[in-house]
Amino acid sequence: MKHNREVKIKDSRLRAFRNSLREILFLEWEKRSLAILDAKSKIYAADLPRDEMLKLSRELQVKLGKHHRIIMPTIIVCGWCSHRDKDAIYNPSNKQWFCPDCYREHNEDILSATSFIY
Numbered sequence: 001m002k003h004n005r006e007v008k009i010k011d012s013r014l015r016a017f018r019n020s021l022r023e024i025l026f027l028e029w030e031k032r033s034l035a036i037l038d039a040k041s042k043i044y045a046a047d048l049p050r051d052e053m054l055k056l057s058r059e060l061q062v063k064l065g066k067h068h069r070i071i072m073p074t075i076i077v078c079g080w081c082s083h084r085d086k087d088a089i090y091n092p093s094n095k096q097w098f099c100p101d102c103y104r105e106h107n108e109d110i111l112s113a114t115s116f117i118y
């Protein structure tokens with residue numbers, strides 16, 4: 001997508017349906033995030049040699065980072081405020097979706113940044 005694109009849903013039932021889908025996807029993403037964090041905390045609780053513990057911890061931290069970057073470019077969350085219940089505008093320069101409020105309020109920052117995905 002090369003141009004800004006706004007996805008606006010006027011029908012309240014369709015908006016509710018969209019929001020429900022976003023919530024389901026977000027909850028699954030959150031559940032998997034918590035599973036990674038839980039696995040990481042179990043590493044610290046286990047009686048492992050220090051090198052092994054650090055290696056496993058680093059692997060899970062990388063996995064958590066990759067998992068975080070999965071959701072950021074999607075239309076599920078606003079790339080600025082993380083709201084999940086608003087219409088969305090796609091910004092091709094950083095390949096992210098933003099809610100219309102953030103897009104208008106922080107337009108200069110959004111357009112000048114190459115990415116908000118860390």
Ligand SMILES: [Zn+2]
Nearest residue numbers: 078081099102
């Ligand atoms: Zn926003």
